[in-house]
Amino acid sequence: MSGRAEATERAWNRLRAAILRSPDTYPPLRPPAPEAAVRAFEDATDTRVPEALRTLWGLHEGAYDVRADGLRWDFMDGHAFICLDVARQMHAMVTLPLNHGLFTDRWGRAWDPAWIPVTSRDDSxxxxxxxxxxxxxxxxxxxxxxxxxxxxxxxxxxxHHIADRM
Structure with missing residues (x-):
């Protein structure tokens, strides 16, 4: 395991410890993503998953999107920790339309297809x-x-930033 992978795992362990202190406040975490699922994501998006994100998804493939009263589904700095399927949907959603000019006037550039969404907030x-x-x-x-x-x-x-805020 590389230094970045180890650093990601240590940081996640801090975050997980904060979740364990108040487990009824946070959404249940998904199990690890199988390596085959990560490869399928890469094939579907034609994008290489960086080692640190591969490590994170190898610990938990996001959290379940449970929006019950009192449950912080948006604990990742105000966003949901998304699974591979949602990341794939979002990647397609932002790569194609945004690269055809949507938001370019606001952002000054298009979405880079090499960027991989890891958290999100949505309005349905x-x-x-x-x-x-x-x-x-x-x-x-x-x-x-x-x-x-x-x-x-x-x-x-x-x-670490998220863990500090929890």
Whole structure:
């Protein structure tokens, strides 16, 4: 395991410890993503999953989207921790239309197909904001007004940020 993979696992363990302190507050975590599912994601999106994200999905493939009263489905810095299927849907949704000009006037650029969504917030009709991992393992964010690359220098840094806020 590389340094980035180990750092991601350590950061996730901090986050998981915070969840375990109040398990009734957070959504149940999905089991690890099988390696075959990650490869299928890569094939479907024609995008390589960075090692840190592969490590994270190898620990948990997101969280179940349970929106019950009192349950923080949006614990990942105000966003849901999405599964591979949702990440694949979002990737297709933002790559194709955004690269045909949608939001380019607001963002000043198109969505990079190499970016992989890892969290999102939605309003039942569109994913309105979220965080993505770029090929270098940096974490960026988007919403209806801004597209910001490298908000966090690594996925581990992003996870530590979330754990600090929990």
């Amino acid at each position: 009709t569109m994913y309105t904001s979220g965080y993505f991992v770029d090929p270098g393992g940096r974490v960026g964010s988007w919403d209806g007004h801004d597209l910001t690359e490298a908000v966090h220098p690594t996925l581990a840094h992003y996870l």
